[in-house]
Amino acid sequence: MSIDESLSCFGALALEVSPRVADADGPVQFELGNETLERAAAAPLLEPILIDLQRLLPGADSLDLGLAMASFDPAELLRPGWPVFTTLADLLIGAPGERAQARVVSLSASEGRMPAAGLQPDRSLRGGPLRLLPFVLRGGAEQVNAVGRQMESELMEKGMAAAATALAAQSAFGLQLEHARYLSLHDLCAMTAMQYEHAGLAPVWRLLEAALFAPASAEWVEEAGEPPALYAGGQVGIGIQSPEQLLPAAEAAGISAANMHRLRQLRASQWRAVLAAHGVAAQCIELTGADTEGELRAALQRH
Incomplete structure (x- = not known):
């Protein structure tokens, strides 16, 4: 718990990238796409994400939302200390705005650079089948805990993004997508554990x-x-x-x-x-x- 008695919960919009059509004998490859979005490119994606979160997580609109308009490999989000999420939370805390109402902070790039080094995707990890847009929901403990419980119980089964969101993400990131869905942090851990077991x-x-x-x-x-x-x-x-x-x-x-x-x-x-x-x-x-x-x-x- 921070000094202002607020809590945060972490999640991500997961973009499942379609494989390239390649030689049947060669390895499966995936488009690189755009790793970050400039403000103009990010703007059409923000509204459908907000609509999705309001639909999937009633009460989330009463919390501050911090969203990074950049796509990360799962390994970048699953690091000790959760550096991408904590950087995003710190920027959300410090963002200007009226604290008496919920704020939406969408962080985009300028000339390819995100506003903090902790939000800059690792170029060496591009080209995977799953790209993730991290988000942080922050507010009073009671509200965050209630929304956090919804995230854990609902998103894995019912967290599919709307078609408008998937199309906006596909256009913005220059990727052909199979699916777009929302995951809690624990959903991402469970999915990664399963993938590693299968591998x-x-x-x-x-x-x-x-x-x-x-x-x-x-x-x-x-x-x-x-x-x-x-x-x-x-x-x-x-x-x-x-x-x-x-x-x-x-x-x-x-x-x-x-x-x-x-x-x-x-x-x-x-x-x-x-x-x-x-x-x-x-x-x-x-x-x-x-x-x-x-x-x-x-x-x-x-x-």
């Missing part, structure tokens, strides 16, 4: 979940066929066992220990890249003994 990255989500929701905690991950990993002190250590240590597992799998070691190195690098996209520092650590958790903990304490 064989469930251990990475466990590490990320600890970083997001319990940053002072420690999370130990050790699953068959995967590198051991530890989240502690705000960072992750990913262990890579030596070929000698991997020999029993390699023989059981019918491959050489050297080849298994190389595969574990590749896997650890993949995990590190995913965590880095979420703003979680990770390092790959060559292990020497049997106490893998102890080695990783000691290595993290040295950094």
Whole structure:
């Protein structure tokens, strides 16, 4: 709770991008589109979003709304401390306007630059199948809690954006869209967890979940066929066992220990890249003994 006894709840308009028509043998690709909107381009999108929120979340029109007219990769919103949302909330708090009535603050770009560095999308994360426009609703605790409960109970099932909103977003961002829908922050976490599980990255989500929701905690991950990993002190250590240590597992799998070691190195690098996209520092650590958790903990304490 802040000094003015107000609270915030976080959500996003999710734009599901249509895949490009490409060679059947090639990877699926998605249009890059516009990552930020200038004020003139953003204006036609604001009104349909306001209408949607009033329809989906009765009572939301009594809260201050901060909306970033920029599209982010999900990894950018799911970072420790929620930096995109907190930057947006800070700008909403400091925006001019009559505090006795609900304010709408739509933040757009000027010559491609958003008004705060924390709202500038990462160009290296463009081109994914899902782009997100974050929003913050802020007001008195009772009102925010009531709207927050609606967001959690309604948006996942009933949060489809109106056709006018989808068309306005498609035109503004230069993207061909499959769907446009609203998500709460927890909806986004649940969806990302499911996607990572389907992609064989469930251990990475466990590490990320600890970083997001319990940053002072420690999370130990050790699953068959995967590198051991530890989240502690705000960072992750990913262990890579030596070929000698991997020999029993390699023989059981019918491959050489050297080849298994190389595969574990590749896997650890993949995990590190995913965590880095979420703003979680990770390092790959060559292990020497049997106490893998102890080695990783000691290595993290040295950094």
